[in-house]
Amino acid sequence: MILSVRSVSRLPKFSLSRGWASAASTNYVNIMEVGPRDGLQNEKKAIPPATKIELINKLANAGLTRIEAGSFVSPKWIPQMAGTVEVITQVEHLPGVRYPVLVPNVKGLENLLSVLSEHSTSSSPPPTDEVAVFIAATDAFSKANTNCTIVESLERTNQVVRLALEKGLRVRGYLSVVIACPYSGPVDYRKVRDLTKELLDMGCYEVSLGDTTGVGNPHSISEMLNTVISTNSVGKLAGHFHDTYGMGVANVMTALAAGIRTIDSSVGGLGGCPYSPGATGNVATEDVLYALKGSPYTASGDLNKIANIGMWISNEVGRENSSRVGKALHARKLRQENLREKENQKAKL
């Protein structure tokens, strides 16, 4: 079943200068699927690149058009993201689908650029045309996640953004811990507003506001967004909500009501940040799509296919599926199969 879903040919127009058509004036919701990166980076069990490739291909074939494929971070810091080169060079690269990767520093970007240059003579599409940089709204989280203060991370990130833009890559920005920091507590939303502006001024086409710990609720998310939107264009913002307290979908709807039209989510609710103790995965893609069903909002992605992928990848990584919708659809499918089986048995008698 495809819910309020536009076929790929009806997706918003992409232009090199402006990126995906700003959706703030429309009801089209861009889903940024972060499961293969944010989702898998925290798993204990080693996940072979072949599984990640299969996951990304399945997600693209289920109609998702922005799929974060991996990270060029230090494998000492995030061992699960080793193998990203294999992943981005071997996925199917469907037309109209973007496969961004996370890059923390110039070293990571240079590693990516050498992969891109090796591929420049190939007739196949480039492994990626987009990177994501990331900073945090508190020094404590910045130190834990990237071993530097906010000021140092701005300098580091600025270098990455400049070089990436010079090389023709699109750059997305992440700002972590926009509501609360697991190390230093509540966050001043004016800091979130100012750091968002810094990322946009550097040249990020969009800034994803991360409730990394997942403690936000519609009230705090709304307050934070009002502050951020006071000086930043809502069309350049995305919502990235971890579902630790079960507020993910409510926070998504709050962000949409505030005018945000890009939502990060992960299939099966995979994930969590290794430097955010206790935080669970992102709001599940299935849960977001289900919440939009029958609403004025549209999004691309086949709910049933994505729910099946959520069950499959949860089994692959040996964890419980965190998507309530995914589990409900799976249970319904089992009931229907059971019923059919009984009817077949009856017919044979």
Ligand SMILES: CC(C)(COP(=O)([O-])OP(=O)([O-])OC[C@H]1O[C@@H](n2cnc3c(N)ncnc32)[C@H](O)[C@@H]1OP(=O)([O-])[O-])[C@@H](O)C(=O)NCCC(=O)NCCSC(=O)C[C@@](C)(O)CC(=O)[O-]
């Ligand atoms: C930023 C660093 C590298 C600093 O880490 P550092 O230890 O300060 O780096 P360094 O420059 O001193 O280098 C140390 C070693 O790492 C190597 N190195 C250095 N850079 C790279 C690289 N790019 N790729 C591969 N190797 C690298 C470097 O070559 C050296 O190797 P050695 O000489 O010891 O053999 C490290 O802290 C790091 O990789 N952090 C990444 C942490 C991370 O990925 N966190 C998760 C993603 S963020 C997130 O999940 C939040 C988000 C985005 O989803 C939004 C939200 O929910 O809030």
